[in-house]
Amino acid sequence: MDKQQPLLSVKNLKTHFFMDEGVVKAVDGVTFDVQAGQVFGIVGESGCGKSVTMKAVLRLVDPPGRIVGGEIMLRRTNEDGSTNEAIDLVKLDANGKMMRDIRGAEIALIPQEPMASFSPVHTIGDQICEAIMLHQSVDKRAARKIALQMLKDVGIPIPEQRLDEYSWQLSGGLRQRAIIAMALSCNPRLLIADEPTTAVDVTTQAQVLRLLRRLQEQRNAAIIFITHDLGVIAQMADSVMVMYLGLVMEQGPVETIFHNAKHPYTQALLRSIPTVTMTPRVNLPTISGSIPHPFNKPKGCPFHPRCEKSIAGKCDARTPALQAAGERQWVSCFLYHDVEVSA
């Protein structure tokens, strides 16, 4: 990894859900670093643990879920802008003052559903001002000014009027922008975008992505970008982590992941999406089977029952660990190394 100290460093994070039917190991040993000013993409299909990872970082995992192991080191900034020691978010009280100060101010979230994320009975302005006043010592008038500037920054037309409107009066694209304005209002250094464009149309998606890119460059914030859309990842991310059933399959720079993928799952995933350059109406290469139910996760490598290259007696018995495979690329597959996850 880079010599520079990472902004966020997650090590061997485990988040399990203790249900009546059994334990769901939603995130089972995830390790990654996010550098300042970087867009870090997390891709994976449903149930891979990408959203739970994000929730764990924000300490928003609800019971029956619990972080059962690992650490989440966040580098904090002093008042004068210099960075001081990293703190472990896992050790903080999820509802304590420290965590509440970090959440929203230093780490902000852009949620997936813009409709469900705003309260329908408060105006957009009031909701953004509330977040500002919570984290900054300003009065209502100053907060309103900041909120207005934020709406301008994200390109909402006639922002003065929009401040006093309700979320249901805005279109999907505007609502998504308002959410981004709210997330950015406290100048976070880490922005977590959880499928920020799945609910909007392609042209709006392009607008939102361009906006996020621009804001990120201006403010030098880091973005963790969670999506299942490989196209969006290719366009947005600097570095990519591919997850499957709670484990990291592969991680590396975006160029390497898309053009020199090592893990059979990444390779198969990339092959199975239709692209705009391929011959139409021919059968796509598929990944056989479907994603297993979290209660009966396969033993060994979680992908082995669907993997073409699985090695009998090895992949179905032991779980491969994430190991370096080439420059700034990590892969957890026995085709490349022989290190397994220690129990």
Place this chain on the structure above:
Amino acid sequence: MTQNNQRLLEVKNLKKYFPIQKGFFRKTVGNVRAVDDVSFFVNEGETLGLVGESGCGKTTTSRCILRAMPPSSGEMLFRTKEGNVVDLAKLNRSELHPLRVQMQMIFQDPYGSLNPRMTLFDIVGEPLLVNGMTNRKEREQRVAELLKLVGLRPEYLQRFPHAFSGGQRQRIGIARALSVNPRLVVADEPVSALDVSVQAQILNLMLDLQKRMNLTYLFVAHNLSVVRHFCDRVAVMYVGKIVELSDTLELYAAPQHPYTAALMSAVPVADPRIKTGNVELKGEVPSPANPPSGCYFHPRCEYAVDKCKQDAPVFREIKPNHFVACHRAGELKLPGIG
């Protein structure tokens, strides 16, 4: 593919307006023009894609064709199995009944479209029962056959939908649609709720079934990469109107309408070496209740001239089988993809 140029369905000037009512007497004060004068045809054995952003009327168009809702005006000429051409817009309930087996639908949400209290046998067998296959043994045999056809095991017959994954449920939905041997299948976003690895399986299955059963698809979708892969021809809709209709590859490589070009440019390509999103489309989609004057796209169009503000462009054929509704079609050089 056994594609011939016989038209299975021809839609002429289809309109669907939803009245806006106000006040105690529910006076109609305006109309939401969900589908506003749409014309196209679908040949037997081909796949026509209907794309556009949410609210553009693509789903309403497909629902009108299936007569899930009555159109406000227009004709929908359907060639029946016997070779007669009938206007679906003019038929009443009992006249439509025998035609319904020839037109079926595949739904978007594999979770919401299957009744959780019915077994697979009941779900897939119900259309058969409705259409007179009353012998249970016979029906069981046919349902088992259908399950095999879509890649499910016939042993699953007595199971309930909750036991299946999203992809498997979509297969069940396809089996149900195909149970009555339809000729036209309307698929409304059939893969958008599925995971990437499962999406490819369902697309392959639908392609395969089309070849085997000579199906005609009307494929409603918003994912342009999927549409390019799956469709022979594509119609692009914007605020209730078709703005461009052409062969898929031609449409993608050389779009003639500025809106199509903007859509193409917004597709995120799964390759970090190709940077997309160069054409920025400003503003918002107008409301179909209060569309702009002239060409509906002119406020957002970078090529708009004075004429575009006043006159609505005619949907015309500028090359064989390439229809565009744009005053400046042909003179503009627009970027495409692929």
